[in-house]
Each structure stands twice: as structure tokens, then as C-alpha cells.
Amino acid sequence: MAKRIVYREWLIRPEHYWGLLAALAAVIAIGGTAALYMEHEGHWVTGMTNSVVWGLPHVFAVFLIVAASGALNIASIGTVFNKPDYKPLGRLSGLLAAAMLVAGLLVLVLDLGRPDRLLVAMTTYNFTSIFAWNIFLYTGFLAITIAYLWTMAERKGNKFQRPVGTFAFLWRLALTTGTGSIFGFLVGRTAYDTAILAPMFVVMSFAYGLAVYILVLMASFDWDGRPIGPAMLKRLKNLLGLFVASVLYFTLVYHLTNLYGAKHADLESFILMSGGIYTVLFWLGWVVIGGLLPLGIVYHPDLGKDRNWVAAACGFVILGGFAALYVVIIGSQAYPQEMFPGQTVLAFGAPGDIGGAVAPYAPSLPELLLGIGGVGVAMLIVAVGIRVLQFLPESLADSEVEGLSGASA
Secondary structure (H helix, E strand, O other): OOEEEEOOOOOOOOHHHHEEEEEHHHHHHHHHHHHHHHHHHHHHHHHOOOOOOOOHHHHHHHHHHHHHHHOOHHHHHHHOOOHHHHHHOOOOOOOOHHHHHHHHHHHHHHOOOOOOHHHHHHOOOOOOHHHHHHHHHHHHHHHHHHHHEEEEEOOOHHHHHHHHHHHHHHHHHHHHHHHHHHOOOOOOOOOOOHHHHHHHHHHHHHHHHHHHHHHHHHHHHHHOOOEEOHHHHHHHHHHHHHHHHHHHHHHHHHHHHHHOOOOHHHHHHHHHHHOHHHHHHHHHHHHHHHHHHHHHHHHOOHHOHHHHHHHHHHHHHHHHHHHOOOHHHHHHHOOOOOOOEEEEEEOOOOOOOOOOOOOOOOOOOOOOOOEEHHHHHHHHHHHHHHHOOOOOOOEEOHHHOOOOOEEEE
């Protein structure tokens, strides 16, 4: 007889649970205070300028949104691609995806300014703008994810699980493509104007979402004393290695394409050689810490079997993801914008305000606190969800995972 998946609430000790909630609530409160401070004083208290209009909070927001799409990939593997070994992971995958999307959008709204005008943005659309498209992609993703979770949790909805899962899989591909296209469609910025950013963001979502998922899964199971078998851990870490290698591949193609065209030579020199902090973040953060180091750990014959080293690899991927998005989002804005090709522009005001000079940007403390507060929101949603509802399988031991039917109990 085929085995069935048994789900249980998170059963950690109450004092540990309430302590965790208190810590997350404190992080969120600090982030909210930082947002109120920037809203009250104005964005002059941030590091943003007329050239760098998307700062560090946008890095956090885009990371959370992109990782949300990737986190749902685990559920898709089990449902859409009919891999029974991944089916016990589906519920947590959906919850984490919804939580990170909500948190990312919250940071985005608070960072853009005038959150009181959100209703206007949600009811007045300019369909020539990719931003208008993304409003539908984000809200649709959240609704579809909730429906997907219902099909996994409710017996009456089990028969709809694969069609809803397939729709969710296609929708999240569109969502991440839309997020990458926000930058790829901006022709005014030399580093943005390329179609490869859309598929590169899709691959980034796979890597970053899986890295966050593995860490949340391991932490929740360790705190509750639930086992994760070596075979399951091997599947997840090998999949992570594949996605990280894919990110490096797209990174290589992106920069080789730019190097091939003479008009992008100055841009590539800025990013790869003379860009200061952006060059350091590219090579040390994006390539080494976020790419080569995790690959070395994941595929090492000994380190790849150690849970602590696998967790470290996930942490490195996340750090590399923030570095990559910092370079893509902020470095591309800091690069001098060519207003009048072939002409010299005399800039007035702050350096980089008009063009011809690298725009300065130094993240302020309120920006950092707002971004961290968004991460706290995502983790709080997950912590409450797994405690109140049955999102976690009782065991992921190899003996329990083998021969699963995909049904739940």
C-alpha cells in the first residue's frame, strides 16, 4: 500500500515560539519606524538622488519578490512535474512564496513614497507601462498561490491540484519575467536595455527562492526535532547547485554580449573593472560568494553531505543574490546616463544629477532597517502559518518519503 503524507503544526516549545514572534515583531516595528521617518522627513534623509531613485529598499523588495516566485518552484516540481519525493514540501513552498511576495510588495510601497495613494495606483492604469502589468501579475500570483494551497490542503480540492499547479507555474514564470522586464524595458539606462534580463531574473528566482526555502525548512525541522533524510537533502542541494550554475551562465552571457558590442565597452569597464563598490560586489559578492563558493560546497564529496555546510551554501547564495541585485539595480543607475550622445553635458547640482558623472549613492540606516523589516514580515507570516495550520510534514526521513502516493492526511 502506498504511503501517505502526514502533516502537523509546528510544535516547538511555547516560550521559544513566543520569543521568536517577539523578536520578529521588534524587527518589523523598527522597520516601520524607519519607513515613517523617511515618509515624514522626505527622501533627502536617504542616500537616493535624482539619478539613483531606487535604493537599498528596492534591492530587498525585488529580492523578496523574485525569491517568492522561486520558492513556489518546489511545489511545482512535485505537482506539475509529478515528482512524488517533492510533494511533502509543497505546502511550505506555497506559504513561503505568499509570505515573501507580501513582504516584498510592502517594502516596495513604503519605499516609493506616498503609500496613501496606493489606491490610485491600483485603480488607474497605464498599460504602456510594465509597472501596470506587474500590479496584475503580483496580485494574481498571490490569489493563485492561495488557491494552490487549498488544493493541497483540502481533500475535495486534490483533484484540481495539478491544473491549478500548472497555472501557478506558468503565472510565476510570467511574474518573474515581468519583474526582470521592469529593468530590461528601460531604454534610458545603458545597463538595463537588454532582453536577457527577463530570463536571467527567472533563473535567479529559482536559485534564491530555493536557498531561502532550504534554510526555512531546515530551521523549522530542527527546532521541532523532525528528521530530514540525507536523500532529501541531497536532492535539494543538487538542485540548488544546478540553479546557481545557471545564474552564472546567464551572467556570463549578459556580459559577453555587452563586451561584444563596442557601444557597451565603457559600461563593462565600469562594472567589471573601475566601478568601485559595484565592481567589488560583482566579483566578490555575485560571482564568488553567490556562485563559485556555493557550487564548491554543494558538489564537494564531503562538505556536500554536511547539513551545516549546505545551510552555509544557502546563506552564501542569498548574500550573493543581494549583491547581484545591488549591482543590477543601483549600479546601473549610478553609471553615467548619456543624455546627448557625442556631446559634453555640464551638470549643475549634485554629481550625477544630469549625466556625465558617476552618481554617488550610500545607503542610509533607515533604508537598511526598512529592508530588514520586510524580511521580518515574511518570516512572521511563515512562523504563524506553520504554527496554526498543518504546513509541515511530520517527517522527511528517507524511509517516509519513499513510495509516497502524494495524498495527505
